[in-house]
Amino acid sequence: MDLGLKGRKAIVCASSRGLGRACATSLAREGCIVFINGLDPDRLKTTAAEISSLTGSTVTPVRADINTDAGRETLISACPDADILVNNNAGPSPGKLEDWGRAEWNYALEANMLAPIFLIQGLIPGMRARKFGRIVNITSAMVKAPRPHMGLSTAARTGLTALCKALSLDTAKDNVTLNNLLPERIDTDRQRFMTERIMKVDSISWDQAREKIVASVAAKRFGKPEEFGDACAYLCSAQAGFISGQNLQLDGGSYPGLI
16 A cells, blocks of 8 residues: 655654654654664764665754753754654653652653654644644653552553644644644663663563563564554554544553553
């Protein structure tokens, strides 16, 4: 299927590795002009070259801290007429309510709610004027299936989800969609971090921790980053203009609820 994305401009946040890189790669493969983002200039440069070599598309690295006003301005200035925005950022560490003070809450809200909101605010007027826009937020399965140890992530990302749902009701008439991808157990650095956490908490080996995680997934395997990236590309496609305000879970069928 031709997704109708050739020549479209895409900003993908936190995309020098992991889920962001997977999304950037899938969009570049569809012919998008992609702007990738991160903090490590060497890794960004390497990632841009690798994606460009693999896909033949133009990939521009933009070093910017999207948790700051200056960083967001730098990223938007690099591609002010973006057709696609993929919001992504590192999630807060697991913990307990009694461990989270104002500093931890401020960081979670800045990184996982306010940063994407301000990027949307900066880019969505142009999308609406041009009558094409695709905004995809990489959030978390915890938005629909909260767990106590992931309270920081749940709270911040649910706030972003609520705002985008409200916006989607107004922007649909301008062919601008806002959707969320909710990953769980995708085999990235984040999952390796969670494996190491389980090893420490349960005093078990790497293989045992991995087996324990896989046992909790209905598909009995980790998700592949490229599966996630391709789902993102479809939500950004010309064909997905009638899909907005939705939460798509990529969790191997593990979510037990109906909606």
